[in-house]
Amino acid sequence: MKKKWERAFYFGRKIVVYGATGGLGEALCREIYGNVTKLVLAGRNIEKLRTLKQSLEENPVDDRTQNTELELWVVDTSMDKFAHRVRQGQFDGFIVATGITSYREFCVEDQRAVSPDIVPEVRYKTWQDYEELLQVNLADVVRLALELLPHFRQRQGFFHIAGSYSCIFPVPYQALYSASKAALLTFVQAVNREQEAEFGVDKVRGLLSISLIGGMATNMYYGSDLHKQFATFEGLFIAAPQKIAISLLRGIARRQQIITVKAAGFLTYHFVRRLPAKWISYGLLRAYQPKH
Numbered sequence: 001m002k003k004k005w006e007r008a009f010y011f012g013r014k015i016v017v018y019g020a021t022g023g024l025g026e027a028l029c030r031e032i033y034g035n036v037t038k039l040v041l042a043g044r045n046i047e048k049l050r051t052l053k054q055s056l057e058e059n060p061v062d063d064r065t066q067n068t069e070l071e072l073w074v075v076d077t078s079m080d081k082f083a084h085r086v087r088q089g090q091f092d093g094f095i096v097a098t099g100i101t102s103y104r105e106f107c108v109e110d111q112r113a114v115s116p117d118i119v120p121e122v123r124y125k126t127w128q129d130y131e132e133l134l135q136v137n138l139a140d141v142v143r144l145a146l147e148l149l150p151h152f153r154q155r156q157g158f159f160h161i162a163g164s165y166s167c168i169f170p171v172p173y174q175a176l177y178s179a180s181k182a183a184l185l186t187f188v189q190a191v192n193r194e195q196e197a198e199f200g201v202d203k204v205r206g207l208l209s210i211s212l213i214g215g216m217a218t219n220m221y222y223g224s225d226l227h228k229q230f231a232t233f234e235g236l237f238i239a240a241p242q243k244i245a246i247s248l249l250r251g252i253a254r255r256q257q258i259i260t261v262k263a264a265g266f267l268t269y270h271f272v273r274r275l276p277a278k279w280i281s282y283g284l285l286r287a288y289q290p291k292h
């Protein structure tokens, strides 16, 4: 965080990053650490959380403005207890950076079809896999948001969700992932309308937001072998998580509802998606069709 007004926005706040162990989560924590009073690293894996804490303490970014107390929270499946802890701790902000993709199995050589007769995306996964995806990407996020919005409204805080461009450009072979992200975008817009009607536009500006993120060099990208698909365009389309984290935190500080990343993101959201659907579908199909 370099800009004064951004630092001023985060100064003295207490923030939770859920999914701190992922590529985006870690990048966010690096930017936030040293610019807030308290930062909670939340996730399901205590070892990864400990490693991250140690790394933040040993290699803080140079431009810190305050001492940050670090806490580790292991999150089990109970989102209501998690939300309760956030309320009790009088936190001011919450960022969801968890997520599961559904792309991987298309790119590995030794595919073992679970259900060979159905559409390709579902062929290599079990319904338990999809239930987990929908639980983590959608149900848990919605539950947390609804539990925490009244709390953050009172504190003039924020609840932010890491979303994806796949919600406006549904991605072939990632239908359920795209669907979960589209549902989150609609959820954010609808809940904001309700909140604005009830409490006034100014009172709830920036309370609930979502970011639209494109390709980002994290586990999700490399682990699902997407880098094999996009190798040629990597420099152009795939961003470092640190850059995304900076844009995202800036968008939150500007109290934006839909945060697009950089000028390319803004143009994509406002103009590119208005191109004829068949052009976009053709491009996406070519890009995502597995190269074995």
Ligand SMILES: NC(=O)c1ccc[n+]([C@@H]2O[C@H](COP(=O)([O-])OP(=O)(O)OC[C@H]3O[C@@H](n4cnc5c(N)ncnc54)[C@H](OP(=O)(O)O)[C@@H]3O)[C@@H](O)[C@H]2O)c1
Pocket: 018, 019, 020, 021, 022, 023, 024, 025, 043, 044, 045, 048, 096, 097, 098, 099, 100, 132, 136, 162, 163, 164, 165, 213, 214, 215, 216, 217, 218, 219, 220, 221
């Ligand atoms: N990478 C991209 O190209 C891209 C593009 C657009 C949007 N996004 C979005 O950005 C966000 C962050 O993704 P990323 O790229 O940082 O991915 P990542 O490195 O794979 O991190 C995913 C995070 O989600 C957590 N997670 C996975 N399954 C979970 C489960 N069952 N329960 C609880 N936590 C779980 C992981 O925890 P563990 O560390 O314990 O596994 C990790 O903290 C996601 O919402 C993703 O959809 C990513």
